Amino acid sequence: MKKQFLGVVVGSLLLSGCSLGGVPVSLTGNENSATSSEISAFAIKSVSGSLWKTEDSGKTFMVKSQVDAKSSITKADILSIAYHPQKSGMIYVGTVDSGIFKTENGGDQWTPIAFPPKRIYSFILDKNDPDNRMFASGMVGEWGKIFRTDDGGTTWRDVYTEPGQKIPITALSQHFRERNIIFAGTAAGTVVKSVDSGETWANVGNEINGTVSDIAFDSTKSLVTYLLVFGQKVYYSSDGGVQWIDWEVEKQKEMADLQDRASRVSSKGNRSEGDSIRNQVTNLSKRNQENEMPRGIVSIASDPTQSGVLYAGTNVGLFRSTDFGKYWEEINIIESAKAFPIRSIAVNPQDSEEIVFVAGKAFYKSIDGGVTWMTTGLNVDRGVSFITYDPFDPKYLFIGLRNFK
Structure with missing residues (x-):
């Protein structure tokens, strides 16, 4: 596809969505008895803070939204988080409409990075x-664009323009192993791929209907990709x-092929x-119904160490597949969690038995693959957009908040 370039030099940043203050507040779970100060945190109204961090594997959470002595990003809607692969404590977050922020001390203080749209x-x-x-995606007029900075955010240029008007680019994902590969998906289901760090792009795959919101990769098989x-x-x-x-369409094809084979053999x-093949069809039909997507x-969330293992959060529960998404089982989570959408799931990069997610205003953690759960109340004022493990030390986790319409 044809590239369009736009050089942008940014001289200032408006911290829209930022507010004054931002005192850290600790919120505790049910694993240890709470102190009086921790109990008071539950008694007050929801605490403002766009970013929350735990330093004890989810027992307590603290607000980490300070920019400087006078301002914070407590009202910003947090979109995503990225960790520097070599420098512990250096983290970046992207917000919906307040820009990009960077910390070099694990979230104690954030520095704004300008982004044009x-x-x-x-x-x-x-x-x-x-x-x-x-890389960041935004809209310029009626055009969805992918921008890239090569100097830490001082200047940005567009490296891809979506040909369809009024169609935002809703997902960006870099392959964790083959890092020259970047995928992008749009609100209209278009998927494009770059194999040269965003210099050129090509349409990939068949037509997808709907908004592409995430692209993930298998832990071992480099070509296996989930959308x-x-x-x-x-x-x-x-x-x-x-x-x-x-997979649901593919499984129906498998059934039809078996039925055709049974007819040919019988004829x-x-x-x-x-008859033996027809029994296979019956058994396969039962499995397809019981373990459908x-x-x-x-x-x-793709398991970071086990190939083929994929987790899915829905509006009514948490599910797991161990065969690349073909067949699924429901994980037995706390029943009350099923009343809320599970918008983010994370698996400990050092221990696949440890799974975490947030539903409503509670943090859930399992250390036995989802058999039992620990819960921590979150006195947050918005929905959770992501939960992630710090790759350098998994006892640290970040939660980002945003408003969902």
Whole structure:
């Protein structure tokens, strides 16, 4: 596709959505008895703070939204987070309409980084050159664009323009191993891929219907890619996005092929073999119904160490697949959590048995693969957009908040 470039030199930043103050408040879970100050945190109204951090594996959370002595980003809607791959404590966050922020001390203080468009739809840190290069998508007039900075945010240029008017680019994802590869998805279901760090782009895969909200990768098989259509389903690709497979459609094809085979065998007089194949069809149909892909998926997470393991959060529960998304099982979470959408899931990068998610105003953590759960109340004032482990030390986790319409 044809590239369009726009050089932008940014001289100032308006911290829209920022507010004064931002005193850290500790919120505790039910694993240890609470102190009087911690109990008071539950008694007050919801605490303002766009970013929350735990330093004890989820027992307590503190607001980490300070910019300087006078201002904070307590009202900003946080979109995504990215960790510097070599420098512990250096973290970047992208917000919906308050710009990009960077911390070098694990969230104690944030520094704004200017981004030209007012609204950001997706943001990633380029791990090939994390000190200088970032990608973010936004709208300029009626055009959705991907911007790249090569100097830490001083200047930005557009490296891709979506040909369809009024169509934002809603997902950006860099391959964690083959870092020259970047995928982008749009609100109209278009998927494009760059293999040269964003210099050129090509359309990949068949038509997808719906808003692409996330793109994830298998922990071991480099070509295996997952694509989430928000509120609908997960697509699977075994060839790096050349073809996207809808497993439910694929399973129906498998059934039809078996039924055709049974008919051909029976027509040749081999009734016994035909009956055997029909039994296979019956058993397969039962499995397809019992382990179908959950509906209304709003978040996914690929296990960072186990190939083929994928988690899906929905409006009514948490699900897991161990065969690249083909068959699914529901995880037995706390029943009250099913009343809220699970918008973010994370798996400990050092221990696949540890799974966390947020539903409503509670943090849930399992250390036995989802058999039992620890819960922590969150006195937050908005929904949770993400929860992530610090790759340098998994006892640190960040939660980002935003308003969902």
